[in-house]
Amino acid sequence: MSAVYPMAPLIRFTLISLYLALVLPLPWLAPPALQPLLWGALPVGLVLILALVSEQVELSASGIRVGHPRWCAWLLRRGWQLNWDQIRALTPITTSQGGRVFYVRDAGGSAYLLPQRVQAFEAFLGQFGQTTGLDTSAIGRISPAWTYQLLAALCGVMLAGELAVGLWQLNS
Template sequence: MAPLIRGTLLTLYLALVIPLPALAPAGSSRMLLLGALTLGLVLVLALTSEQVEVDREGLRVGHPPWCRPWLRRGWHLPWHTISGLTPVTTSQGGRVYYVRGQDGSAWLLPQRVARFDDFLGRFASASGLSVEGIGRISPPWTYQLLAVLSGLMLALELAWASGILKPPS
């Protein structure tokens, strides 16, 4: 996953959950909430750690060994078994692509990877398929804006928690 996307999602998670223990009633519920928030952070880290590998043999998508037991196992398609790409319009008006295998399988083409243009070039070269018109699922500016807003929200929450800022009366 591209570092901009991963960092943005982690910052958003932290900005949304860090205030919760302070807002929870005193007692055991705070400790339970802190445990849940920690488990949530591990889950978000796992979900955003998907890896895409392009090599001489094929395309492999999966997660690192530390989180494979909890998440889907990933997939691998050898280049000689890839038969095409199928575009699908999303409900938000975007477009995703499925890589079709000769056996009828279909796997979502990764569109949130770092160096996306390089990935597409290597995919096209190895598979022999045209990737003309394929773009990122969402433009980078959307994640940049979300990163700035999440960072600002997190900074304000931390300033409030440290006493630098006082909440409005």
């Protein structure tokens, strides 16, 4: 048993699009003295966003690992890893927005946030529940897909508007 679950493509695309929609116009809007700095910062920020959305969950015969791939793990040192025999419980916590997140509890009482934004979420939960023996039937995605679909559409509209204004300015 070995499986890797990256972040869901809709969520990844939406977060990258949001970054681009908010940051792409800045070099054009900035005073001329700041424009070179912003043009240089734009790809650096994009690489950072790509690193953040590259988080993945790895399930193996020995346990679960949540973290980032090697190319960015040195930069983003967050993550966690547990052997299957260390996992004791799942604890639900209500968020301030009314959603629910779940924490994986280990034998020592430490808590680790269970990823709820992964691709093939149902398969991930099935494999996690089967291996740990914990009931995962009450666990769902942290937010419904329509919220990311709406945000992705709004980002698309913003990017299209920015492109249209840029083309209009070039032709003027």
